[in-house]
Amino acid sequence: MDPVQKLVFLQGGEVVRYGLLVSTIPLDLLLGMTLALSDKTSCSAKPLKKQAVRIMSFGVRGEPEADFHWAYYPQREIPFLRVSIPSFFAADVAPGGYHLIQAEVTDPQANLMEVERKLHDAGILNSSKQVVFRHLAELAYAYPLPTIGLESERRAVLEELESLGIYSMGRFGAGFIKMPTNASLRAGI
Numbered sequence: 001m002d003p004v005q006k007l008v009f010l011q012g013g014e015v016v017r018y019g020l021l022v023s024t025i026p027l028d029l030l031l032g033m034t035l036a037l038s039d040k041t042s043c044s045a046k047p048l049k050k051q052a053v054r055i056m057s058f059g060v061r062g063e064p065e066a067d068f069h070w071a072y073y074p075q076r077e078i079p080f081l082r083v084s085i086p087s088f089f090a091a092d093v094a095p096g097g098y099h100l101i102q103a104e105v106t107d108p109q110a111n112l113m114e115v116e117r118k119l120h121d122a123g124i125l126n127s128s129k130q131v132v133f134r135h136l137a138e139l140a141y142a143y144p145l146p147t148i149g150l151e152s153e154r155r156a157v158l159e160e161l162e163s164l165g166i167y168s169m170g171r172f173g174a175g176f177i178k179m180p181t182n183a184s185l186r187a188g189i
């Protein structure tokens, strides 16, 4: 991005001119792709601390065994920190007669089959229920982690970006840490 000429150079070769730019790209990555920043801001472009998460999704025949929308699992022997049943939020996430279960996995060693076994152990999957679909998505930027001194450094960087007409929004931008979905949407508006 060239904030002086107000141009964004896209990977496919397209060049887009802008007036004001709202970005949801994580702030550390945004700084790395922006030209003409002061040395102070460029030097503070350290990687943000974050927790990566792997989302393991299972499509299951029949009705859900569990009766919760989501539940947390703090036990060490369980490789996921939270399980959600998106079918309770919106039936259309799975075809009729099936439902979807999603586990947020932080254990880097755990694979789909092990997580499926643990879902059985936790009573979320029943052995009579057939899993017909398994999917893995890796999120490098899942949960922001606060570090000492980050807040003041970040404020100076955001001010410089805003002076150039760039608004870094969202969970890994201006709203680092304290930003659920509704707050992210409100910030964008």
Ligand SMILES: Cc1cc2nc3c(=O)[nH]c(=O)nc-3n(C[C@H](O)[C@H](O)[C@H](O)COP(=O)(O)OP(=O)(O)OC[C@H]3O[C@@H](n4cnc5c(N)ncnc54)[C@H](O)[C@@H]3O)c2cc1C
Residues within 6 Å of the ligand: 024, 025, 026, 029, 053, 104, 139, 141, 142, 143, 169, 170, 171, 172, 179, 180, 181, 182, 184
């Ligand atoms: C596993 C998980 C579970 C969550 N559960 C909940 C919950 O139950 N309730 C709740 O309120 N919140 C929840 N959240 C938080 C919620 O997802 C975020 O707060 C919200 O999505 C933040 O919105 P955002 O616009 O900042 O980021 P995102 O929704 O992540 O949007 C960022 C966008 O920027 C795009 N992008 C990033 N880098 C680039 C790039 N280099 N070039 C182009 N585009 C790029 C991405 O593709 C993405 O579309 C959860 C988050 C995670 C990870």
